[in-house]
Amino acid sequence: MKKLSITVMAIAMVATIGGNEAKAQNQEIQKKVQQYAPFTLKTDMEKLTPQERELVGIFIDIAKVMDDLFWEQSFGTENRKKLREIKDPAIKNYAEIHYGAWDRLDAEKPFVPGYGAKPAGANFYPTDMTKAEFDKLDDPMKTSQYTILRRNAKGKIDVIPYHKAYEKQLARVDELLDKAINLAEDEGLRKYLEVRREALKTDDYYESDMVWMDMKKSRLDFVFGPIENYEDGLFGYKTAYEAFVLVKDEKWSEDLARFTQMLPELQKNLPCDPKYKKEVPGTDSDLNVYDVIYYAGDCNAGSKTIAINLPNDERVHLAKGTRRLQLKNAMEAKFNTIMLPIANLMISKDQLKNIKFDAFFSNVCYHEVAHGLGIKNTISGKGNVRQALQNQYSAWEEAKADICGLYIVQSLIEKKEITNITIEDAYVTFIAGILRSVRFGATEAHGIANMMCFNYMQDHGAFKRDKDGRYVIDVKKMRTALEGWAALVIKTEGDGDYEVARKYAAKNGVVRPDLAKDLKAIEKANIPIDIVYEQGKKVLGLKEKKEKKVTEPQAVKDNSVRF
Ligand SMILES: [Zn+2]
Structure with missing residues (x-):
């Protein structure tokens, strides 16, 4: 009897401690959510033509697919569905900011109950794959930037190219790009969208990167696709999907170009x-200023990107250099x-x-x-x-x-x-x-x-x-x-x-x-410590086509230093 009551007491105590712990954890997460200040991503939409405004809407639709693809690569779509069932709004919110169960600004510590350490290879590789197994795998595509590895029914590992693995989502992007190409007035932009469309179907981005380098005049820019490899913490091979929808700040860009011409004199x-x-x-720097009106996927996870220097392909660097984009409103945020x-x-x-x-x-x-x-x-x-x-x-x-x-x-x-x-x-x-x-x-x-x-x-x-x-x-x-x-x-x-x-x-x-x-x-x-974005068609004054209200808090990444 005595023994039993002690056991009951012990259970009761554990339950209380558990409850308090959960409460404390909840408060801690709430505090963490508050460390992200909200900011609305806008620009002067009036200066855009009606076609450009419509294009922005399509780009945002494509960006949302890039966002879904990043969730799949980073955390897995099934796991994401489970996150949606979480009752605690603070944890749910924080998971949206970090695209998963781990705090990207705090050494990837898990904060969703039931999750341990983050798999180093995110969702690019089978979580039970050993390094030895990877080394033994006889497939030259295993190290490609554009493949995922999956364990098949026989327990062996398959190497699957992105355009096959994400076929369904990319088919939607293809439809949207078809519309966008018809709307694009700027020749450089249209050419880029056409070539990028092919790249998404073949996972060969070289030509589209080259064409993007030549896209000098377009007021709209749209950076999208699998680009950076930070998310693959296992080998650094795999690239993650992301998107930026951008509108050029012409005044700032012109000033920068003009002042860059003065470098030889300033040097003297x-x-x-x-x-x-x-x-x-040299005076041929390709540096321009933009407002970002939509972030999606990798660049939106955790800390926000405030400057872009692309493409990453060294063959393009040798042929044409890189383009540098300063994201003015993100910096203002x-x-x-x-x-x-x-x-x-x-x-x-x-x-x-x-x-x-x-x-x-x-x-x-x-x-x-x-x-x-x-x-x-x-x-x-x-x-x-x-x-x-x-x-x-x-x-x-x-x-x-x-x-x-x-x-x-x-x-x-x-x-x-x-x-x-x-x-x-x-x-x-x-x-x-x-x-x-x-x-x-x-x-x-x-x-x-x-x-x-x-x-x-x-x-x-x-x-x-x-x-x-x-x-x-x-x-x-x-x-x-x-x-x-x-x-x-x-x-x-x-x-x-x-x-x-x-x-x-x-x-x-x-x-x-x-x-x-x-x-x-x-x-x-x-x-x-960082920002979450209010973004989407509604804040830009564009028509929403019966889509969910975009309230997902989005958090920015500075390439090297936290802001
Ligand atoms: Zn520097």
């Missing part, structure tokens, strides 16, 4: 020793929800007026342009900078692009080419931008570059703290520090002395204690 005026600026930078609150905490109240999106976006765009400035080959006979600096190269190259990007912005403001921001705006926003980007640490190239710059600026009096501990930027000293830091970075690249570069980065590419304190304060302030 670089604040560094003349012997490091003898190279003449992150600026409003993440950067502004951080600046509000950290920047002197008198200089908050200098925190501007246009300044932020200029710094980001001219960072890209500035990769073309400076020096590519060392002057010390050590070959090119990349070879000479080895694993230190990325940090220094990012440091160069950061500071020379700011130098370009400053020069263009002085030449009255940029008139919507002041130099003070550019400087204050630049420093606030560093506080934003080191939030998640300074371990990879961008983070180390940020810290080297920040510490140099601090040591040269570019900013100090006011009585509340807020940052005050000294415009005059910042200018001198900018010039000094640019000169030092370009010299380090031009000399190509690996040990000098390594020692400097090890000593200065770190978060110092006073900044670490600031980062703690930022952490406590519950500032969002």
Whole structure:
């Protein structure tokens, strides 16, 4: 009797603990969902022709199929159906943001009850397949970017090309593309859609990538198909479906093209020793600005992509280079929800007026342009900078692009080419931008570059703290520090002395204690870590054809650093 009651008590206790645990877990997930700030993806639809507006609708329909395909590749359609049965709205919501049961921004930790670790090969391979079994498999297509592996009834592994595995979904895409091709007014866009349509049927994307490179004039762009290979954590072979529906920002794009033409002149005026600026930078960069109006699949899972550099095919790089697309409204989303609150905490109240999106976006765009400035080959006979600096190269190259990007912005403001921001705006926003980007640490190239710059600026009096501990930027000293830091970075690249570069980065590419304190304060302030998108035809003012309301929260991926 006694024994029994103890057992009953024990069961009751376990049940209570279980209940409390579930409640605590639920609260934790709710908090996590709140870390994603909602943002509506829009653009000026008025500037589009009626045909273009109709095309946008079709592109969104295709993007939704890409989204379904990504779910299938990442998590499996059957598992997705089970997720829909979950009662807890917070868990359900979070699973939508992460396209599955694992937290993409927290080391893939499972958060849906009943799920263990994420299979490294996602749903591209049988989960019970061993590496030895893969190695033994005699099929040259097993490593293709466009095949999945499945265990058949006999227990053997079949290699299935995407166009067969996803035949049904792709047939729907084919129908939609047929309509789109008839509507496309821009010749480049029409040609691309035609060739891409064939590629989806054969899994040979080379020709469509080549044609996409030539698509220079179209106001609409549509990046879609199996593209990046991050989702295949097992071998990195398999590409995941995704889509971006994009509308070009013509003003910004034209300005970037025009200012890129000025690179040789900007190079001549670089604040560094003349012997490091003898190279003449190229002026044929393909860099354009877009608003994204729809994200789907891989690029929408977890952290959001804010810039595109495609295609990935090296054969296309050799023949035509790459196209770089800056996603302006996605950056604005992150600026409003993440950067502004951080600046509000950290920047002197008198200089908050200098925190501007246009300044932020200029710094980001001219960072890209500035990769073309400076020096590519060392002057010390050590070959090119990349070879000479080895694993230190990325940090220094990012440091160069950061500071020379700011130098370009400053020069263009002085030449009255940029008139919507002041130099003070550019400087204050630049420093606030560093506080934003080191939030998640300074371990990879961008983070180390940020810290080297920040510490140099601090040591040269570019900013100090006011009585509340807020940052005050000294415009005059910042200018001198900018010039000094640019000169030092370009010299380090031009000399190509690996040990000098390594020692400097090890000593200065770190978060110092006073900044670490600031980062703690930022952490406590519950500032969002990423965005979820409200997107679709309805928010664009397009007619919905009896489809479900798009309320699925969508979360963005920065290719290298978390925003
Ligand atoms: Zn860069």
